[in-house]
Amino acid sequence: MVAQLEYVQRAQTQQVQTENEVLIFTFDQLLLQRGGRLGPVTLAYETWGELNATGDNAILITHALTGSSHAHDPADPENPKAAWWNPLIGPGKYFDTSRYFVICANVIGGCAGSTGPSSKNPLTDRPFGMRFPVITIRDMVRAQHKLIKHLGVRRLAMVAGGSIGGQQALEWAVMYPQLVEKVAVIAASAAVSAQAISFNEVARQSIMADPAWLCGDYLPGHGPATGLSIARMLAMITYQSEESMEMRFSRNPVQREAATAPTFSPELGGRFDVENYLYYQGDQLARRFDANSYLYISRAMDLYDVSEGYASLEEALGRIRSQMIFVGIRSDFLFPASHVRWLADKVQMVGGNARYVELDSPHGHDAFLKEWDQLTEALRQF
Amino acid sequence: MVAQLEYVQRAQTQQVQTENEVLIFTFDQLLLQRGGRLGPVTLAYETWGELNATGDNAILITHALTGSSHAHDPADPENPKAAWWNPLIGPGKYFDTSRYFVICANVIGGCAGSTGPSSKNPLTDRPFGMRFPVITIRDMVRAQHKLIKHLGVRRLAMVAGGSIGGQQALEWAVMYPQLVEKVAVIAASAAVSAQAISFNEVARQSIMADPAWLCGDYLPGHGPATGLSIARMLAMITYQSEESMEMRFSRNPVQREAATAPTFSPELGGRFDVENYLYYQGDQLARRFDANSYLYISRAMDLYDVSEGYASLEEALGRIRSQMIFVGIRSDFLFPASHVRWLADKVQMVGGNARYVELDSPHGHDAFLKEWDQLTEALRQF
Known part of the structure; x- marks a missing residue:
């Protein structure tokens, strides 16, 4: 909790410079995929742009293992080090904040403001530590779903993320098919490999x-x-x-x-x-x-299998109604491009609208945090 | 030293079953490539077959990071778990002990009988620990050279090894070009990558x-x-x-x-x-x-660069007079096949006699300890 408070304080300090604010949304509880419940649950999130009257111009950005809600920094928008997807977000950028209401929330389990192992366990008044329950990508997405409802979003124009952010994006498409127009799954697959x-x-x-x-x-x-x-x-x-x-x-x-x-x-x-x-x-x-x-x-990343809880992978993917883009990276060995392509093909085979694009980058998995021009070009194929 | 003694005792116990013996050769000192000297130096080694009268039917087998002199077990010759290169060594095998005098020694720095960090430092009468000097692949090879002279070997019919055993084999070809007829460098390259x-x-x-x-x-x-x-x-x-x-x-x-x-x-x-x-x-x-x-x-593996001490890679490789075979493994990502092939090409370009063969194996680097048939077939191309 101390760590959380420190983060929020830092973010609030930044606010003076950036006029951006880390906001807090708390809800009662979350029933967890692997059993048990977590509550109360806090999500730390940031938004850029304005939600329109019909509530359908929102874009949800989902972050990777060590990421945070700070995907964009309006005060230093050209600097990729100031915020992790900065070059993709902002007025006139691919995630155009002059047209869209862009949201990014720290995942549950995280340590950048959202409820995680360093949060205080209400039963003991001490940090959870390893008494924190096992959480999954699906749990993260279900918490995000509560957040977007709270924000008045009626339909997401897009969900996009890389790595375990890509797992979350995929899970959005399967869990909430009617709620999401487009989904970008970047450098992520149906389930990670043994390696x-x-x-x-x-x-x-x-x-x-x-x-x-x-x-x-x-x-x-x-x-x-x-x-x-x-x-x-x-x-x-x-x-x-x-x-x-x-x-x-x-x-x-x-x-x-x-x-x-x-x-x-x-x-x-x-x-x-x-x-x-x-x-x-x-x-x-x-x-x-x-x-x-x-x-x-990292365990949520391992445990993620899009087919979990369904009779088959095809049944899971058959639920998808969103327009999908899958982005693989030629040199990625954590989420090999061939696995990403395989998943895109699977979605197509069950009747989904899926496109596969490959970044021709030597930078491995990290290319989704580096190849700004190629990423923008890939996503524009939507 | 205790660890060493335990190993030698274990090996001597095995001797009853296997009629094979771990032998000991000790020499005064070794001047080290990175400075300083080590001495006295003990090498634990095993041999199979008989040296001929002209002293030119010896084969030196060089082992990998956690290997030992126990490359072959005559009492259990078909079992790859009994000795690490068992299926390649023995009467009628590729390394034919009815024709060749096959030698394998634990590397210096090791813990299977040869002088290493667990040996007693003669200056303090306690184990060296981190007071052991930095050793290199070249140092290992120079110690092996003293051993084969001691054994009366006048010319090696072959040196063969995989991984850092392959680095040692390559170093033999460069350091002692007149002494080695054939060299098999398996799953090893001129120098390891940053990865x-x-x-x-x-x-x-x-x-x-x-x-x-x-x-x-x-x-x-x-x-x-x-x-x-x-x-x-x-x-x-x-x-x-x-x-x-x-x-x-x-x-x-x-x-x-x-x-x-x-x-x-x-x-x-x-x-x-x-x-x-x-x-x-x-x-x-x-x-x-x-x-x-x-x-x-493992540090010796990192530090190894065949060109060290020469004006260029070409100068180093230009010393080679042996017939060389380089064996890459399709799925190896520690010593990628492309690096092994590149090295074979380089040797050819400077006028050497080098052939490249690739094992079509899914088993990665470990294929040199698994793909017995493919390895035998590859080596028969000598």
């Missing part, structure tokens, strides 16, 4: 092996930074590609000022630039992200 | 993050089992492929008796079979392998 589960599990084991994890009961600001850094180092490899890492780093020795290794450990024969980069990325995430949230959200 | 270095570094950080690591000064049998297990879990992903993991595990829930997770941690929504498999593999390695050896040998 992706494996990478996630190594990351989780790294977090839980850190003695500072304390079975999830660490104090705010005293979490398993070493374990979370190592988890992030691994994740960063899977977000890139052999090709892009070779272009950026090759076998160069460290170029810039040295970052701090998670373990402060001795180097064996010097430091490669790519190692220094991974240390930096690990350290950055450990400073801003909650380790337990990482466990829960 | 491979990254995977290794995450593994090393996992080991060093374990409080039981104690900066390398753990007592024998009380090493960082959790960290080493996590490192192994990650490595096992990189030794396979998305394709093979999908074939073997897909998204199945755990099938067999549950293995112990490195962290004994709570499961979030059940256990996938692939996770259980990785736990098992991690646990198995942690029981048999020294964590500091893992740090040093």
Whole structure:
């Protein structure tokens, strides 16, 4: 809860500069897909643009594992570092805030204002930690559904997201077929592979092996930074590609000022630039992200299977009424392009309106946060 | 040293069954590529077959990261689990022990009898730990060179190995061009990629993050089992492929008796079979392998660049006089087939005798320990 408050305070500080506000919506409870209930549930969200009188010009943006509601920053709109999908959102951009009411909410399970493991458990008045229930992509989407109803949205013009944001977008199409006009599923598939589960599990084991994890009961600001850094180092490899890492780093020795290794450990024969980069990325995430949230959200990614609860994949996909675009990335090995294309084909085979576009990018999974021109062009094929 | 003794005892126990012996060769010192010297140096090795009178029928087999001298087990010759290259070695096999004198030695830095971080530092009478010097593939090869001279070998009929065993084989061709008739470089390249270095570094950080690591000064049998297990879990992903993991595990829930997770941690929504498999593999390695050896040998893999110390890659490869075969694996993403092929082309371009063969296997890097028929067929093209 402290972490949440700090985030909201920071966002409110930003508000002075950006005239954007992280808003809070709280509802009583959510029945969870894997059993149990969560409540009260808070969603932290941001909006840009205005909802029209008929309530049908809203676009929901769904974020990835370590993302937040801050997809756009009107005060610094050209800077991709100021907000994670900044170059796609704004007046005249693909997600045109002069025409659309654009919404982005932190997922449940997260640590950027929404209810997650770092929130206070109302039964104990202490942070949930690992007493937080298992949550799924479907739970995240059902919470978002409550939010858009609260906001007066009658029909979504679009839902769009990449990675587990893409899983959420797909789930919107299956769960609420009548509510969504268009859905963009970017770098996401019907269910992740054994390899992706494996990478996630190594990351989780790294977090839980850190003695500072304390079975999830660490104090705010005293979490398993070493374990979370190592988890992030691994994740960063899977977000890139052999090709892009070779272009950026090759076998160069460290170029810039040295970052701090998670373990402060001795180097064996010097430091490669790519190692220094991974240390930096690990350290950055450990400073801003909650380790337990990482466990829960990465698990939601593993558990997601669009066919769960249906007689077949075809039955699940057959529910879709939205116009779908699936965007794969040539060099993505976390959500291989072939899996994304396969899913698009499946939707078509059951009579859906689905198009597949592939980004010809060397940047791996992360291309959905980098290839602004290609992404815009792909999405314009809607 | 205790670990070493235990290994030698185990090997001697095996001897009763297998009539094979782990032998010991000790020499004064080795000047190291990255500076300093190591000494005295012990190599644990095994041999099969007889050296001929002219000393030119010897084959040196070089092992991979967690391998040992036990490449062949005459008492259980058809069982790949009894010895790591068993199906390729023996009377009438590709490495024909009725015609050749086959040698395999544990690398320096290792923990299966040769001098490594768990050996006693003669200056302190305690295990080296992280006071062990940085060693390289070239150092390993120079130690092997001393061994084969000691054994009376005048010319090697072949050097063959996969992974860092392949790096050693390549280094033999460059360092000792007059001494080696044929060299088989399997699933190895001129230097590993930034991505491979990254995977290794995450593994090393996992080991060093374990409080039981104690900066390398753990007592024998009380090493960082959790960290080493996590490192192994990650490595096992990189030794396979998305394709093979999908074939073997897909998204199945755990099938067999549950293995112990490195962290004994709570499961979030059940256990996938692939996770259980990785736990098992991690646990198995942690029981048999020294964590500091893992740090040093994986670093040797990263540091290896065949051109180091030469004016150019071409100059290094131009030294080669052996007949070379390079074997790539279609689905290998640790040492991509394209890198192996590129190296074979380079050797040809500088006038060398090099052939490239690709194994059409879904098993990723590990195919060099699985695809016996394809490997035999590939090597017969010599």
